[in-house]
Amino acid sequence: MTLELLKDIGEQGLLERLQPFCPPGIVGDDGAVIPPPESGQSLVITTDVLVNGVHFSDRYGGVSQCTTSPEDAGWRAAAANLSDLAAMGASPLGITVGLSLTGDVAVSWVERLYQGMTQCLNQYNTPILGGDICRSPVIAIAITAFGQVYPDRAIRRTGAKVGHAIVVTGIHGASRAGLELLLNPDFGKHLSSEERLSLIKAHQRPQPRLDVIALLELQVNRLLELQVNRLKVESSIQPDNLQPDNFQPSTLKPWPKGHATRTTLQPSTLQLSIGGMDSSDGLADAIVQICRASGVGAEIDPNRITLPPSLSKLVSPEQALDWALYGGEDFELVLCLPNETAEELVAQLGEGAAVIGKITSGNEVWLKDKTATYADQLLSLNKGFQHF
Numbered sequence: 001m002t003l004e005l006l007k008d009i010g011e012q013g014l015l016e017r018l019q020p021f022c023p024p025g026i027v028g029d030d031g032a033v034i035p036p037p038e039s040g041q042s043l044v045i046t047t048d049v050l051v052n053g054v055h056f057s058d059r060y061g062g063v064s065q066c067t068t069s070p071e072d073a074g075w076r077a078a079a080a081n082l083s084d085l086a087a088m089g090a091s092p093l094g095i096t097v098g099l100s101l102t103g104d105v106a107v108s109w110v111e112r113l114y115q116g117m118t119q120c121l122n123q124y125n126t127p128i129l130g131g132d133i134c135r136s137p138v139i140a141i142a143i144t145a146f147g148q149v150y151p152d153r154a155i156r157r158t159g160a161k162v163g164h165a166i167v168v169t170g171i172h173g174a175s176r177a178g179l180e181l182l183l184n185p186d187f188g189k190h191l192s193s194e195e196r197l198s199l200i201k202a203h204q205r206p207q208p209r210l211d212v213i214a215l216l217e218l219q220v221n222r223l224l225e226l227q228v229n230r231l232k233v234e235s236s237i238q239p240d241n242l243q244p245d246n247f248q249p250s251t252l253k254p255w256p257k258g259h260a261t262r263t264t265l266q267p268s269t270l271q272l273s274i275g276g277m278d279s280s281d282g283l284a285d286a287i288v289q290i291c292r293a294s295g296v297g298a299e300i301d302p303n304r305i306t307l308p309p310s311l312s313k314l315v316s317p318e319q320a321l322d323w324a325l326y327g328g329e330d331f332e333l334v335l336c337l338p339n340e341t342a343e344e345l346v347a348q349l350g351e352g353a354a355v356i357g358k359i360t361s362g363n364e365v366w367l368k369d370k371t372a373t374y375a376d377q378l379l380s381l382n383k384g385f386q387h388f
Contacts (some may be wrong), residue, residue, distance in 0.1 A: 006102035021114045023127045032129040037148035044147040046084040050077050052139035067182040068291035070109045072204040081145035082208035083331045087278040089155040090147030094129040101109040146292040157293035158274030164359040169209050169333040170352035172283045176327025178203030195310040199226025206331040215348050219341045243313030273334035284379045288365050293346045297362035302374045304356040
């Protein structure tokens, strides 16, 4: 059976094959018309580009080792963008897809790529809103994702404060271990088939942590409710929008501009600063980037960083820690928030989540081990992956 190639069906033929992956009535014009964000929410936009041989490895384009199926490449491309939305505290609205392809790519490869994307997106009811295709000497996937978030609830890298606890939402080092197993099939012979599959899946099918946002929202609302009660006691009055019968923590938002009360309370009094980003470029990278943006330092306890249990069968403790810090592509969230909120969030997230350190004054990020198992080290961006 002859393999059908892109050059055999042409641009219009490919567009016809891809249109069923989009909701009816959305594609076919020069742009997609979609509803605006819900009332009071702002639009969040993020873009990621994945290139064959850099972010994934497929047999096309002269890549020597294939570690990623078309479905996995599609999943990873979608997950990377959804993870960025989660890191902003946003919920997804949709994505657009830009594809650069060579003419000798099989049509079935592109269809399988889209199947992987939709498998990831369908978990979060997120549609493909359109995109573009072009001929290129190298395969690349450029995705732009759109989300929504209340401006005062957006998670920003600038939100870390001295005294904040540093939370990771899951294990680190699994994706790097999975990649090693794919590159070196003879590696890890002491692993069970279940352990091997788990590590490989962590690399090929990462899960964006959009589930964390709802839990974090509950914690933030609880803390804001405590702030409201404290402010009511201090002011000895109850403004209309803070009456016990009307107050609903789940709908608490900053007071409208110009809201008049008999107190000096301001909307900013009822906001909670949270710093964060995802760890797709590495745990060390995330912590350093947050600290740099917030103008603070950090102290990390290496013994609190959660690693896959099977990693001890593969490499030394030092190598396992290095993979956790610099391996990247674990797609967990790194959050900086008040201690009590951090502990409660970790308890709700369960296995893998942990408080791994604290935000300090200064501008350096140190790994410090009180047990002396690991040598103290200054974390930096230089050791992790950088494109240039």
